[in-house]
Amino acid sequence: MILEIISINLSRNKKIIFKNFSLKAKSKEIITLIGRNGSGKTTLLELVVGVLQPESGSIKINNINIREIGEHKKKQFIYLPYKDALKEDLTISENLLIWANLANIVLNQELFKKSLEYFSLYKIKDVVVGKLSQGQKKKISLTKLLLKKCSLWILDEPFNSLDKESMEILKKLFLSHKKNDGVVLLASHIDINIKNKIKIFLKPPKKSLVKTNTIDNWEELR
Amino acid sequence: MKINMIPLIKREIKLSISNLGLVISYSSFFLLSLLIFTFGVGPDIKQLNTVYIPIIWIIMLFAIILISDNFLLSDFQDGSLKELQYLGYSEESIILSKTIVMYLILIIPHFFLIPVFSIFYDISFNNLVQLSLDIVVGMPSLILISLIASLLTIQIKRNKVLQFIIIMPFYVPIIIFTTSNNESILYSSFDLNKILILIGFFLITLPITLLIGKLILNEINK
Numbered sequence: 411m412i413l414e415i416i417s418i419n420l421s422r423n424k425k426i427i428f429k430n431f432s433l434k435a436k437s438k439e440i441i442t443l444i445g446r447n448g449s450g451k452t453t454l455l456e457l458v459v460g461v462l463q464p465e466s467g468s469i470k471i472n473n474i475n476i477r478e479i480g481e482h483k484k485k486q487f488i489y490l491p492y493k494d495a496l497k498e499d500l501t502i503s504e505n506l507l508i509w510a511n512l513a514n515i516v517l518n519q520e521l522f523k524k525s526l527e528y529f530s531l532y533k534i535k536d537v538v539v540g541k542l543s544q545g546q547k548k549k550i551s552l553t554k555l556l557l558k559k560c561s562l563w564i565l566d567e568p569f570n571s572l573d574k575e576s577m578e579i580l581k582k583l584f585l586s587h588k589k590n591d592g593v594v595l596l597a598s599h600i601d602i603n604i605k606n607k608i609k610i611f612l613k614p615p616k617k618s619l620v621k622t623n624t625i626d627n628w629e630e631l632r
Numbered sequence: 633m634k635i636n637m638i639p640l641i642k643r644e645i646k647l648s649i650s651n652l653g654l655v656i657s658y659s660s661f662f663l664l665s666l667l668i669f670t671f672g673v674g675p676d677i678k679q680l681n682t683v684y685i686p687i688i689w690i691i692m693l694f695a696i697i698l699i700s701d702n703f704l705l706s707d708f709q710d711g712s713l714k715e716l717q718y719l720g721y722s723e724e725s726i727i728l729s730k731t732i733v734m735y736l737i738l739i740i741p742h743f744f745l746i747p748v749f750s751i752f753y754d755i756s757f758n759n760l761v762q763l764s765l766d767i768v769v770g771m772p773s774l775i776l777i778s779l780i781a782s783l784l785t786i787q788i789k790r791n792k793v794l795q796f797i798i799i800m801p802f803y804v805p806i807i808i809f810t811t812s813n814n815e816s817i818l819y820s821s822f823d824l825n826k827i828l829i830l831i832g833f834f835l836i837t838l839p840i841t842l843l844i845g846k847l848i849l850n851e852i853n854k
């Protein structure tokens with residue numbers, strides 16, 4: 411089991427966001443969290459990567475509790491949040507090299523070139539990020555998927571700002587990762603058509619506590 | 633948690649070098665404020681010579697507060713702060729690396745600014761050495777507190793006024809000791825006690841600010 415969320419509970423501002431929520435992800439699975447704004451998609455991803463802590467329950471990645479992974483988080487998964495964490499004053503290459511250094515990735519020139527070419531960024535690698543469009547910025551972020559080898563990909567709204575062609579390229583990338591025993595956990599407010607994915611619908615929390623993202627109200631489709 | 637701060641420090645240095653405007657605005661703020669004070673107090677060099685220490689420290693305090701936002705706020709806004717956390721870096725190491733780089737970046741202009749002070753305020757060589765040492769030893773505490781102030785600004789929804797009200801009292805003891813015009817200074821002899829007190833302040837400030845910083849960072853994520 412690559413990812414295991416076991417009966418987590420979380421409440422915010424007196425609203426229950428997750429109540430006994432569980433989820434298991436095996437290799438060769440693409441799981442999409444679908445839901446309206448405020449339904450807890452990003453919160454769930456932040457719980458998985460350990461930025462947030464559940465009030466109870468546990469989250470395991472490769473059978474290690476996320477709280478105990480510590481610095482080795484870098485090797486267990488890759489998380490691309492909604493905000494791209496790019497520095498506008500730096501070039502595409504500089505941004506990616508800084509990220510690679512932080513993630514302890516040793517890059518070789520060939521892999522770096524190929525990864526940039528995948529999303530047609532190689533020719534503009536020396537352009538300052540501040541001058542790029544939102545779609546191009548998203549592609550820089552997505553290039554990180556190719557630079558780091560790990561089985562679990564966690565992505566928040568990866569299709570945002572992408573044109574149709576780039577969306578197809580990204581879908582193909584997900585499918586090839588799945589083929590190589592990988593897992594993709596993604597949150598999106600749009601239902602993207604990907605073959606054999608698992609959909610989980612998250613409902614926004616109600617005003618006063620009771621019915622929320624319990625294990626009973628997510629729907630699974632294959 | 634194993635802490636490897638080298639990639640963090642490298643990142644901060646790279647970002648600071650790419651944004652040299654920070655050092656320029658710090659230096660120009662410093663220089664302009666000194667000029668204004670000089671004109672305000674008047675041309676009497678004896679009078680200027682008696683008030684230069686508080687003037688320099690207060691200008692430095694405001695200059696650091698002005699700059700510290702750039703080290704944290706931009707990271708928060710573009711999502712980098714969270715990225716560092718899910719990459720496995722502890723909150724303490726993030727704050728510490730920012731403090732180290734901010735110190736290194738801001739101490740450099742002082743090598744050029746201190747000789748300018750001496751001309752403006754007719755500072756003797758011994759007093760200049762004492763002042764330089766005070767700045768080298770006292771600056772880290774001011775930086776640590778100002779970084780916490782920046783974190784507070786993020787937490788309390790960018791309310792600069794509240795930041796000043798909450799954080800200003802923490803600067804007071806450092807300012808009192810750095811600006812104290814001891815007899816030994818007036819008689820131009822080296823004041824080791826003052827240096828030791830400032831080192832003591834740093835040793836107290838360091839763990840407290842790291843702890844507060846960690847708590848605020850965790851609170852920001854909620």
